[in-house]
Amino acid sequence: MSAVLYPDALLRPMSMADVPEIARLDAQCYPYPWTTGNFADSLSAGYDCCIYQIENDIIGYAVILLAAGEAHLLNFTIVPEWQGAGWGRQLMQKLVNKVRQDDIGSIWLEVRPSNTIAYRLYSGLGFVDVAVRRNYYPAPAGREDALIMCLDLSYVE
Numbered sequence: 001m002s003a004v005l006y007p008d009a010l011l012r013p014m015s016m017a018d019v020p021e022i023a024r025l026d027a028q029c030y031p032y033p034w035t036t037g038n039f040a041d042s043l044s045a046g047y048d049c050c051i052y053q054i055e056n057d058i059i060g061y062a063v064i065l066l067a068a069g070e071a072h073l074l075n076f077t078i079v080p081e082w083q084g085a086g087w088g089r090q091l092m093q094k095l096v097n098k099v100r101q102d103d104i105g106s107i108w109l110e111v112r113p114s115n116t117i118a119y120r121l122y123s124g125l126g127f128v129d130v131a132v133r134r135n136y137y138p139a140p141a142g143r144e145d146a147l148i149m150c151l152d153l154s155y156v157e
């Protein structure tokens with residue numbers, strides 16, 4: 001279902017009760033998913049964890065660490081049956097608007113260079129390549145680098 005045709009998805013806070021379902025979805029989305037412990041620890045640590053939802057359907061979620069005027073996007077996911085329909089772009093735009101209310105000046109994230117869909121989404125929204133973290137991610141053949149990207153919110157309307 002296209003995000004253009006159905007613009008009223010709700011961004012709501014994640015709770016501990018959501019964690020088993022979010023971890024189940026994460027296992028469908030990544031070869032090296034977060035565990036229930038990773039999500040629970042993020043909530044306990046006070047990270048901004050949110051769920052993007054239409055009625056009872058979870059279409060995506062995000063985990064953000066806010067610190068020193070910067071937002072670090074630790075998890076950003078659209079679940080498989082909703083991918084490729086504009087929801088990722090829409091969720092990121094909602095997150096940009098949300099963190100701006102907390103006087104955040106920039107959003108940082110890491111992405112696998114092999115994740116061309118995510119890379120295109122981020123570059124299309126104005127994120128720029130900043131640096132490479134060598135051998136950051138586990139990968140089938142050893143390790144994969146992480147590309148560090150940043151969106152300077154002072155340049156975003």
Ligand SMILES: CC(C)(COP(=O)(O)OP(=O)(O)OC[C@H]1O[C@@H](n2cnc3c(N)ncnc32)[C@H](O)[C@@H]1OP(=O)(O)O)[C@@H](O)C(=O)NCCC(=O)NCCS
Nearest residue numbers: 029076077078083084085086087088089111117118120121
């Ligand atoms: C990466 C992800 C968040 C993108 O969300 P999405 O809802 O699928 O993406 P959208 O439909 O909003 O598309 C946004 C942009 O992504 C790129 N994109 C989306 N699907 C694509 C595809 N099949 N092929 C190439 N580029 C694609 C395009 O640049 C697109 O912009 P355009 O429509 O103007 O061309 C989502 O696919 C996902 O969660 N994937 C699995 C988990 C993951 O990789 N998360 C990111 C970790 S850093």
